Amino acid sequence: MVVSNQFARFPEHSIAGEHSPLSVTDLGVSYSKTPVLWKVDYVVPTEGLTAIIGPNGAGKSTFIKACLGLVPTITGQIEVFGKPLAEQRELLSYMPQRSTLDWDFPVSAIDVVIMGRYRKIGLFRPVRKRDRDAAMVALERVGMGAYADRPIGQLSGGQQQRVLLARALIQDAMLYFMDEPFAGVDAATELAIFDVLQSLEGEGKSVICVHHDLQTVAENFDNILLLNTRKVASGPVEKTLTFKNLQAAYGGRLRGLADIAVDGHLATA
Amino acid sequence: MTAIEFLQIDFPAMLAAGLAGVICGLLGNLLVLRRQSLMGDAIAHAVLPGIVISFLLTGALGATTVLLGATVSAIVAVVLIEGVRRFGVVEPGASMGVVFTLMFAIGIVLVSVFGADNVHLEPEHILFGQLENIVWLDASGWSDVLSVERLLTLPSEVLLLGGVLVMTVGFITVLSKELKVTSFDPSFASAAGLPVMVIHFALMIMVAIATISAFTSVGSILVIGLLVCPAATARLLTDRYQWQMRLSALFGLLASLGGYTLGSLVPLYLQLDFSLSASGMIAVFAGLMVVVAALVSLRRRNQVIYEFNPDQAGQ
Numbered sequence: 098m099v100v101s102n103q104f105a106r107f108p109e110h111s112i113a114g115e116h117s118p119l120s121v122t123d124l125g126v127s128y129s130k131t132p133v134l135w136k137v138d139y140v141v142p143t144e145g146l147t148a149i150i151g152p153n154g155a156g157k158s159t160f161i162k163a164c165l166g167l168v169p170t171i172t173g174q175i176e177v178f179g180k181p182l183a184e185q186r187e188l189l190s191y192m193p194q195r196s197t198l199d200w201d202f203p204v205s206a207i208d209v210v211i212m213g214r215y216r217k218i219g220l221f222r223p224v225r226k227r228d229r230d231a232a233m234v235a236l237e238r239v240g241m242g243a244y245a246d247r248p249i250g251q252l253s254g255g256q257q258q259r260v261l262l263a264r265a266l267i268q269d270a271m272l273y274f275m276d277e278p279f280a281g282v283d284a285a286t287e288l289a290i291f292d293v294l295q296s297l298e299g300e301g302k303s304v305i306c307v308h309h310d311l312q313t314v315a316e317n318f319d320n321i322l323l324l325n326t327r328k329v330a331s332g333p334v335e336k337t338l339t340f341k342n343l344q345a346a347y348g349g350r351l352r353g354l355a356d357i358a359v360d361g362h363l364a365t366a
Numbered sequence: 367m368t369a370i371e372f373l374q375i376d377f378p379a380m381l382a383a384g385l386a387g388v389i390c391g392l393l394g395n396l397l398v399l400r401r402q403s404l405m406g407d408a409i410a411h412a413v414l415p416g417i418v419i420s421f422l423l424t425g426a427l428g429a430t431t432v433l434l435g436a437t438v439s440a441i442v443a444v445v446l447i448e449g450v451r452r453f454g455v456v457e458p459g460a461s462m463g464v465v466f467t468l469m470f471a472i473g474i475v476l477v478s479v480f481g482a483d484n485v486h487l488e489p490e491h492i493l494f495g496q497l498e499n500i501v502w503l504d505a506s507g508w509s510d511v512l513s514v515e516r517l518l519t520l521p522s523e524v525l526l527l528g529g530v531l532v533m534t535v536g537f538i539t540v541l542s543k544e545l546k547v548t549s550f551d552p553s554f555a556s557a558a559g560l561p562v563m564v565i566h567f568a569l570m571i572m573v574a575i576a577t578i579s580a581f582t583s584v585g586s587i588l589v590i591g592l593l594v595c596p597a598a599t600a601r602l603l604t605d606r607y608q609w610q611m612r613l614s615a616l617f618g619l620l621a622s623l624g625g626y627t628l629g630s631l632v633p634l635y636l637q638l639d640f641s642l643s644a645s646g647m648i649a650v651f652a653g654l655m656v657v658v659a660a661l662v663s664l665r666r667r668n669q670v671i672y673e674f675n676p677d678q679a680g681q
Binding site for chain 2: 128129162165166167186187189191193197198199202203204205208209212213215216218220221223224248250251264268274
């Protein structure tokens with residue numbers, strides 16, 4: 098059975114306190130008649146940045162939403178640092194896809210960042226100066242300090258993305274889920290976001306990104322999960338981003354797979 | 367018109383309309399920002415079966431009966447709307463359309479089956495309210511306005527609206543940050559462990575209470591206008607959340623007082639031998655505010671382009 102298989106490869110108590118940040122077993126999600134995710138098993142390595150890649154409609158966003166408990170799952174277990182999701186919420190941070198939000202909403206950049214502190218502030222309690230200060234620090238970390246009071250509708254796409262990143266940072270989590278953080282951003286923002294991701298990794302935190310730009314995967318991520326409803330492959334990028342795996346996930350739909358694959362030279366040979 | 371006449375007839379009506387305006391202005395904001403503006407409309411219609419059933423059970427149509435039946439009905443409607451949206455896999459607008467027409471229809475059928483001839487369930491009263499019927503016969507002079515004891519003799523509709531205003535302000539103050547984040551980014555709020563669904567239902571129940579308390583005096587159609595127009599007006603004039611709230615409440619008040627003045631006081635002052643429907647004029651006034659605000663914001667946007675100087679545009 099799949100479950101025992103997983104635990105055989107990744108013993109639950111390998112070293113005390115060394116639980117995988119995220120362990121997903123037999124995950125199945127369906128919105129209508131066809132499954133979006135089916136029998137997905139995945140254990141996130143304790144080190145390195147992880148990218149979830151796959152074609153459109155592969156269930157990448159659904160995967161992280163399921164891990165966060167945002168969509169109902171039909172089958173499967175999700176464990177965060179060795180415990181059920183419900184007990185570990187304060188260790189998680191979520192950065193949703195920018196395009197799913199209403200950027201006409203009348204709030205300023207710093208208002209959005211402060212939302213990342215709401216959990217810490219607690220229900221019914223007001224926002225205090227120390228929360229604003231913390232939000233300001235996070236905004237400066239993503240290079241947006243000068244835009245704190247700007248209404249979010251007046252920011253560029255890249256700036257909006259940085260605001261969302263600042264909000265995720267302020268949650269002070271151990272495991273960060275980011276849905277397409279690089280979608281539609283300028284080159285400067287892309288670099289700024291990668292910088293932040295690397296510093297998070299340096300602090301011993303785990304980051305899982307849904308990523309669509311195959312060109313930058315090998316360069317910037319350590320692990321990948323290749324999805325297409327089912328898990329196609331997972332593991333260290335240099336062993337997993339192979340021509341064969343990419344072809345299995347994307348089929349003939351994508352040109353230039355050989356240029357992206359780590360073993361592309363073999364495919365063209 | 368003497369002062370006493372004003373106090374007895376116009377003052378309570380303006381107070382009821384003004385209170386309804388502020389309540390709806392505040393709550394309507396959250397509906398508009400959540401893109402659920404039609405929720406007020408849905409609730410206003412869906413309360414009918416609850417009102418009829420509670421009348422049939424108690425045999426009386428007091429303010430308490432109406433409020434209780436209507437509130438239960440509204441809660442059922444909110445739950446059904448969420449259920450149809452989720453399990454019917456349709457967009458929220460369609461779900462509201464299904465539920466409120468069905469419930470309103472059930473209400474109409476109940477009225478006709480149980481022959482509610484002796485019930486004062488006049489459709490016009492529900493649609494257009496009874497603003498003109500809200501009178502304060504106990505008023506004897508301006509000093510009454512300053513005495514709490516005397517103010518308590520105001521008609522029950524006004525007292526009810528006063529209570530609901532206190533509730534509304536308390537609700538949006540205590541839940542201010544929760545309402546903000548669940549309106550802007552419900553997935554994020556949910557991932558952070560906030561009870562998004564509970565907050566949604568709490569807001570909907572608040573909207574239901576506000577709608578019901580307002581429409582027994584100002585009518586169910588007008589209530590929809592007061593929920594949407596002040597919030598939409600404010601939305602056109604500010605990008606700040608706090609100001610959105612404040613302006614919306616202010617515009618709600620303005621629409622009510624302005625509409626009442628135009629509908630009732632101006633014809634009286636001009637000694638015309640007719641008056642305009644006060645509730646109707648309030649809705650007209652509210653709609654005109656949106657038009658004016660749209661023109662102002664359009665002009666402001668154009669000015670931004672004409673006056674833009676790229677050399678001075680710093681960061």
